[in-house]
Amino acid sequence: MxxxxxxxxxxxxxxxxxxxxxxxxxxxxxxxxxxxxxxxxxxxxxxxxxxxxxxxxxxxxxxxxxxxxxxxxxxxxxxxxRRHTAVTEELRVRMLARIAEPGDLRAWISCLVRPATRQLDALGVPSWRARCLAQFDTVPALRRIVVEESVATPSMGRVLEGMFRLLPGLPQEVREERGDMSRLLVVHTLAERERALHAGERAGTGWEATAAGLVDALAGLWPAPVTTRPLPG
Amino acid sequence: MxxxxxxxxxxxxxxxxxxxxxxxxxxxxxxxxxxxxxxxxxxxxxxxxxxxxxxxxxxxxxxxxxxxxxxxxxxxxxxxxRRHTAVTEELRVRMLARIAEPGDLRAWISCLVRPATRQLDALGVPSWRARCLAQFDTVPALRRIVVEESVATPSMGRVLEGMFRLLPGLPQEVREERGDMSRLLVVHTLAERERALHAGERAGTGWEATAAGLVDALAGLWPAPVTTRPLPG
Missing domain, CATH: 1.10.10.60 (Homeodomain-like)
Structure with missing residues (x-):
């Protein structure tokens, strides 16, 4: 040097x-x-x-x-x-522009999931990004930074607006709870997939299959009926 | 000493x-x-x-x-x-005995989730168990041990059998995929909840509310329609 x-x-x-x-x-x-x-x-x-x-x-x-x-x-x-936010934002804006049927929940959820899987696909194997973001997610102060930088963006605002328009009966606290579960599911599924690819496991299926599985699962999770909850306290 | x-x-x-x-x-x-x-x-x-x-x-x-x-x-x-497996097994056996309506998917899913949340509730605040299990889950060799000890048990076999009887059309690979997602969602939601309780956040709501939220979410996730997947390779 x-x-x-x-x-x-x-x-x-x-x-x-x-x-x-x-x-x-x-x-x-x-x-x-x-x-x-x-x-x-x-x-x-x-x-x-x-x-x-x-x-x-x-x-x-x-x-x-x-x-x-x-x-x-x-x-x-x-x-x-921030390193990759510009790329995922651009991908999401293009995906949003192609939504033909705003009544299709799966189309909005795809805009949540696929910018991340496409970016990971572009990084190749091995990547560490998904596992790194999963580590950040376990530390509240760092999770807040990730949310500020990659969830509180204009394109994500449009996605959530489109989704919630299709879920009008969902109480605010359940919306937040499912938002947390949705985030945990995506973050840790992508981290796990990245780890498996790095280890040479399941190399036959690509990131797109992971995205399809997540979109199906979240399309079931988000509109699931809400049973009566015990009151706080 | x-x-x-x-x-x-x-x-x-x-x-x-x-x-x-x-x-x-x-x-x-x-x-x-x-x-x-x-x-x-x-x-x-x-x-x-x-x-x-x-x-x-x-x-x-x-x-x-x-x-x-x-x-x-x-x-x-x-x-x-193993430390707590005897307790969760016993809780699950008792819950299974109380299932009145075997056609109710939520009843089987409750037997997946509530033995863990009740055990965590009994441990009090702070506990470290949920976060410890989440750490094990990120290391494949250790995850296998957790699965062997706490998922591959007689009572869990009965739960999964009851669940899958209600999901006859689910292809084997989607069953496995949703099994992984289900595990990741429960493990990391419980770890996150334990962390929040330890930090004094959301202390007003108990573990039972977490269980109810998870059961609702999984009751939506498991039977969600499967869209066409890209073929492997």
């Missing part, structure tokens, strides 16, 4: 702006750090991985490289999530 | 049988180790916790205490799972 590639920890978190000549190299460093972080978080969980370990896995000699480029762990998590 | 409480690493894994006078103390030590392991696995993931750390958290001075009492990590995982 040449000396110009070595990041300067002394300039601190505020010093993110680089001179134009260095922009390309800084971009490569950031991408290497994001790759390493995604993999390590996926394999070991978010709480068990230090910035120093991520930096080392990304080939950074300087112990402060991750902090220098990304700031706090929350900032790093946000950068990982 | 008295010297008689100190486990003897030198006697090795084969030397598990103790003289009757020591049985009570060995039992306490084993329970302390299982408590510590459940909590540490839940908090950090199975791959990130050593036997030494578990032993220390259980107040064992001897670094080999965990291996001495439980053998390999797989053996320890099996002991954690």
């Amino acid at each position: 040449s000396s110009t590639e070595t990041v300067r920890a002394g300039s601190g978190r505020a010093g993110k702006r680089r001179t134009p000549g260095r922009a390309g190299r800084a971009h490569d460093t950031r991408e290497a750090i994001l790759d390493a972080a995604e993999r390590l978080f996926a394999e070991r969980g978010v709480g068990e991985v230090s910035n120093r370990q991520i930096g080392q896995a990304a080939g950074q000699a300087n112990n402060f490289a991750v902090g220098y480029h990304f700031g706090t762990k929350a900032d790093l998590v946000r950068a990982i999530v | 008295s010297s008689t409480e100190t486990v003897r690493a030198g006697s090795g894994r084969a030397g598990k049988r103790r003289t009757p006078g020591r049985a009570g103390r060995a039992h306490d030590t084993r329970e302390a180790i299982l408590d510590a392991a459940e909590r540490l696995f839940a908090e950090r993931g199975v791959g990130e916790v050593s036997n030494r750390q578990i032993g220390q958290a259980a107040g064992q001075a001897n670094n080999f205490a965990v291996g001495y009492h439980f053998g390999t990590k797989a053996d320890l995982v099996r002991a954690i799972v």
Whole structure:
């Protein structure tokens, strides 16, 4: 590694702006750090991985490289999530434009699921993204970041609006409960599928089969009758 | 700690049988180790916790205490799972005996879900069991142990038989796929609920509300229509 590639920890978190000549190299460093972080978080969980370990896995000699480029762990998590949001947003907007029958619940649910499976398909095998997002989901503060960045988006707003228009009788608390269950089911099914593909299991079926199975299941789950619940307290 | 409480690493894994006078103390030590392991696995993931750390958290001075009492990590995982299996099996057998209407899918699904939620309810707050089982579920070799010990049981066989009798048209591969999704949904919903209770969130609603929500959702998921799938390959 040449000396110009070595990041300067002394300039601190505020010093993110680089001179134009260095922009390309800084971009490569950031991408290497994001790759390493995604993999390590996926394999070991978010709480068990230090910035120093991520930096080392990304080939950074300087112990402060991750902090220098990304700031706090929350900032790093946000950068990982944002990395592919532009792609999934664009996929979802195109899928929404092709909905021919707004009364078809499955069409809306497909817009929830398939942007993610298509993106994972494009990443190839092995990927770590689905497992990394599953790890984030188990930490409430990080889950909030994922939701802010990838669920609270304009295209997702349109999807949920379209879905809920078809489920007018669903009480608000059941809507929230099924939203949580829907998220857990998708997040962990994709993580499990990614793990199986990485291990060379079930390599004959692609991500599209996973998407089809999830859409069918969620099309049953969302409109399921609500039985009487015990009152809180 | 008295010297008689100190486990003897030198006697090795084969030397598990103790003289009757020591049985009570060995039992306490084993329970302390299982408590510590459940909590540490839940908090950090199975791959990130050593036997030494578990032993220390259980107040064992001897670094080999965990291996001495439980053998390999797989053996320890099996002991954690088995710890409560007798209780959930008994609950399930009693629930099965009370099924008045074998044509009611929800009654069978309740026998899948409620033995677990009732057991978690009995453990009180905080518990770590649901999060620990969720961690096991992400490691295929450990998931197999959980399935062997708590899913491949006589009472679960009766539940699945009763359920599948009501879903005669479901192709075998979809049955397996929905079995996986059903497991992921229950395991991670219970883990998330346990985490929320531990954090003091949503304390007003009990485990029974979680069970009711899951049973409704699964009663929609299992019989959902199956759309045409892309062929493997």
